[in-house]
Amino acid sequence: MKQKVREELLQKRRGYEKAEEDALRIKERFLQLKDVKRAESILLYYPHKNEVNTIPIIEELLKTEKIVLLPRVKDQDIIPIRIFDLSGLKKGYAGIPEPEGNPFPVDRIDIIVVPAVAYDLNGHRLGYGKGYYDRLLKKVKALKVGLAYDFQVVEKLPVEPHDIPVDLIITPTRTINTKGGM
Template identity: 45%
Template sequence: MLAQQKEQLRKQIIQKREALTPDQIRELSLKVIENLKGLKSFQKAKTVMLYYPHRGEVDLTSLFEEVLKEGKKLLLPKVVGEEIFPIEVEDLSLLSKGKFNIVEPIGGKIYQPQKVDFVAVPGLAFDLTGCRLGFGGGYYDRFLPRVKGTKVGIAYDFQIFDRLPCEKHDVKLNQIVTPTRVITPNNP
């Protein structure tokens, strides 16, 4: 897919996401969370990296408290320069808007990516082979190769495609979770 085609796809998906009502986002997000909680990799994980929703993304924030209550370490991404760092969050009041106006942790312990057991990965489009199309900044492209744990794409059903072109630097996801299904690529 040419850069121009990727950009067009990004715009289409963002428009679809931003057209969702708050009630639709809440309802679909709760279905995604139920499917996510059913994953063995999520259940076994001791360190769970989620994300704060941006521009109509699936909203996992209702899962934050639950992760903490289960005694798991909750990590959220923080952008510093051109990199994402997984930061431990113990107090949900210690969050503020950071780069790109995305809510992220204030302070907190930085975790090594290779020590993260489970990462919920946002994106604009995903395919059945585990490829992901992001916003184009390359932040997750640089972060995910260092993660040894399970990498799970989080999406609405309209964000799933049969095939997206994967580039050499693209890390394939282990699974993709939508409101209606869990996709396990045959070549993650």
């Protein structure tokens, strides 16, 4: 079931023509969140395989006083690393650009932007099946935010005991509070 949903949505995302336009709408919604305005440190992902493009968000946040973090994969774990710009990233896990530098303490992260292939209305996510983010999310109290095109939000996904849901999902047209309410 998970694999079938993953394949269908990855295929749809690959050919999505409004990706750039929708990513800019998502950026505006994200940057307007009170939690983002209050946050000191934010871990984002570097976009891969037509994920919602976070580079405009990263560039905007780098102009502020916020601590901007990107993940580096080491063994089976995500290590948050502070960045000051997007130059100097090196190809890492799965060819995704990663920062170098010292690990940032996970307990000091205020917001984690979590990539996924799909989310459901309860905040459960369908990732790529490796569990990197679930392992990280178990260790933090940070606000967990998913960025998605509207078609990536489905009513219900299969859930496993180790799955950690996100608190908010931001699409081009809505912000979904998965803890109840809108």
